[in-house]
Amino acid sequence: QLVESGGGSVQTGGSLRLSCSAIGEGFGRYCMAWFRQAPGKEREGVAAILVGRFSYYSESVKGRFTISPDNAKNTVYLDMNNLSPEDTAMYYCAADLGWMSPGRSLTDGAYNSWGRGTQVTVS
Numbered sequence: 001q002l003v004e005s006g007g008g009s010v011q012t013g014g015s016l017r018l019s020c021s022a023i024g025e026g027f028g029r030y031c032m033a034w035f036r037q038a039p040g041k042e043r044e045g046v047a048a049i050l051v052g053r054f055s056y057y058s059e060s061v062k063g064r065f066t067i068s069p070d071n072a073k074n075t076v077y078l079d080m081n082n083l084s085p086e087d088t089a090m091y092y093c094a095a096d097l098g099w100m101s102p103g104r105s106l107t108d109g110a111y112n113s114w115g116r117g118t119q120v121t122v123s
């Protein structure tokens with residue numbers, strides 16, 4: 001079970017930190033990712049971290065967003081900086097147990113578990 005938090009409204013140029021808490025054991029063996037979906041658009045993978053070590057980002061957020069795990073807390077964070085209105089979306093946490101190829105890490109079909117999402121609005 002995945003539970004996201006930390007969404008909200010922020011002005012352009014601002015920052016937010018999203019959290020995804022996972023219930024279960026073996027957190028460090030999971031691949032975790034953040035996806036987002038804006039109204040009328042397809043879901044987009046923005047950041048992933050594979051088995052707690054290898055991180056990948058979409059071009060649209062590279063250099064602005066950082067994904068990081070806290071294995072002791074079974075939590076993965078998404079730090080978002082220099083936000084723009086184009087970042088407005090519902091953000092979802094996703095997880096899958098075990099290794100996956102980096103090329104699939106931002107593909108939603110690669111993940112079996114999903115949270116309900118947290119809204120981020122940038123104005």
